[in-house]
Amino acid sequence: MMVLPAPAKLNLFLYITGRRDDGYHNLQTLFQFVDHGDSLGFEPAPDGELSLHPALPGVAEEQNLIIKAARLLQHHTGCTQGARIHLTKRLPMGGGLGGGSSDAATTLVALNRLWQLGLPTEQLAQLGLTLGADVPVFIRGQAAFAEGVGDILTPAHPPEPWYLVLHPEIEVATAAVFNDPELTRNSPVLSLQQRLALPWQNDCEPLVKKHHPEVAKLLGWLLEYAPSRMTGTGACIFASFGSREKAEQTLAKAPEGTRGFVAKGCNLSPLFSALQKMDAATPSSNTAT
Numbered sequence: 001m002m003v004l005p006a007p008a009k010l011n012l013f014l015y016i017t018g019r020r021d022d023g024y025h026n027l028q029t030l031f032q033f034v035d036h037g038d039s040l041g042f043e044p045a046p047d048g049e050l051s052l053h054p055a056l057p058g059v060a061e062e063q064n065l066i067i068k069a070a071r072l073l074q075h076h077t078g079c080t081q082g083a084r085i086h087l088t089k090r091l092p093m094g095g096g097l098g099g100g101s102s103d104a105a106t107t108l109v110a111l112n113r114l115w116q117l118g119l120p121t122e123q124l125a126q127l128g129l130t131l132g133a134d135v136p137v138f139i140r141g142q143a144a145f146a147e148g149v150g151d152i153l154t155p156a157h158p159p160e161p162w163y164l165v166l167h168p169e170i171e172v173a174t175a176a177v178f179n180d181p182e183l184t185r186n187s188p189v190l191s192l193q194q195r196l197a198l199p200w201q202n203d204c205e206p207l208v209k210k211h212h213p214e215v216a217k218l219l220g221w222l223l224e225y226a227p228s229r230m231t232g233t234g235a236c237i238f239a240s241f242g243s244r245e246k247a248e249q250t251l252a253k254a255p256e257g258t259r260g261f262v263a264k265g266c267n268l269s270p271l272f273s274a275l276q277k278m279d280a281a282t283p284s285s286n287t288a289t
């Protein structure tokens with residue numbers, strides 16, 4: 001079985017610079033991966049059959065981004081092969097960690113190999129974008145400054161600290177944040193260099209804090225220990241530390257019942273580190289993305 005990671009991402013900063021005619025928002029964000037996430041296993045199945053094990057509670061199989069990604073790839077290529085997909089879900093849903101998008105990206109990359117389709121990365125990223133704005137960055141696998149709706153990507157090389165990621169026990173719907181009339185939508189469009197030099201913020205954070213006191217409270221607590229922010233449209237928050245020990249010590253002090261994890265920032269996605277290892281072990285395998 002081909003087992004591959006679907007890592008989480010963090011939005012190290014997130015600015016909303018405008019609203020487009022189609023209702024989507026232009027943004028400027030810095031994506032980085034962490035070495036913690038879901039895990040997916042892929043086995044061939046006959047007759048184009050697709051199945052997911054176990055099912056994700058609360059998400060109908062046909063709505064699951066993993067099945068949607070697999071079906072999209074079948075339709076796009078006319079491929080008649082199938083797959084039995086095994087999911088170990090570790091990332092909270094609706095947490096701003098991009099779990100669903102990452103699962104979809106890993107599925108596209110893995111099935112492109114399993115089914116020997118040979119689609120180039122560019123085409124997989126374009127297909128992925130139809131599933132969600134965050135899918136292309138996971139397919140390209142490099143930390144990136146994203147503009148447009150998140151699809152115009154420039155590779156970036158931010159520091160790779162240890163992060164403590166905490167999960168307030170709520171799910172924030174991305175669409176609800178973007179539809180809120182109070183959302184800041186007029187951040188200036190700046191260059192990556194300018195953005196890197198200014199303090200890093202998330203334009204969605206004030207709004208989510210206002211509507212979800214749990215987020216405001218936990219962020220207030222975490223800020224006592226290190227610079228901290230929300231990722232994406234929330235609800236997860238993160239703080240960076242110079243060492244794993246410092247991050248773990250802070251997690252140990254977190255208010256009782258707080259869920260969270262410690263992980264290392266990675267500018268190369270753990271998905272691609274795993275693919276490189278796989279290719280090194282079996283040099284004759286298909287090395288296209």
Ligand SMILES: C[C@@](CO)(OP(=O)(O)O)[C@H](O)COP(=O)(O)OP(=O)(O)OC[C@H]1O[C@@H](n2ccc(N)nc2=O)[C@H](O)[C@@H]1O
Pocket residue numbers: 011023024025026027029095096097098101131132133134135148149150174175178179231232233234
């Ligand atoms: C803003 C980010 C930053 O990472 O938030 P998170 O979802 O990760 O928290 C993402 O780009 C989100 O990407 P994703 O979660 O894939 O969003 P999509 O499914 O494409 O869109 C969900 C809804 O959010 C709104 N939306 C999304 C992205 C965007 N640039 N402008 C928008 O207005 C639209 O109303 C859309 O219908």
Ligand SMILES: Nc1ncnc2c1ncn2[C@@H]1O[C@H](COP(=O)(O)OP(=O)(O)O)[C@@H](O)[C@H]1O
Pocket residue numbers: 056059063064065066092093094095096097098099100101103104172174232233234
């Ligand atoms: N494989 C999947 N993993 C997580 N969520 C999924 C998946 N497939 C579909 N979804 C749907 O996508 C929504 C957003 O999930 P997720 O990507 O985890 O959050 P976010 O975009 O906030 O990081 C979930 O609430 C769920 O309904």
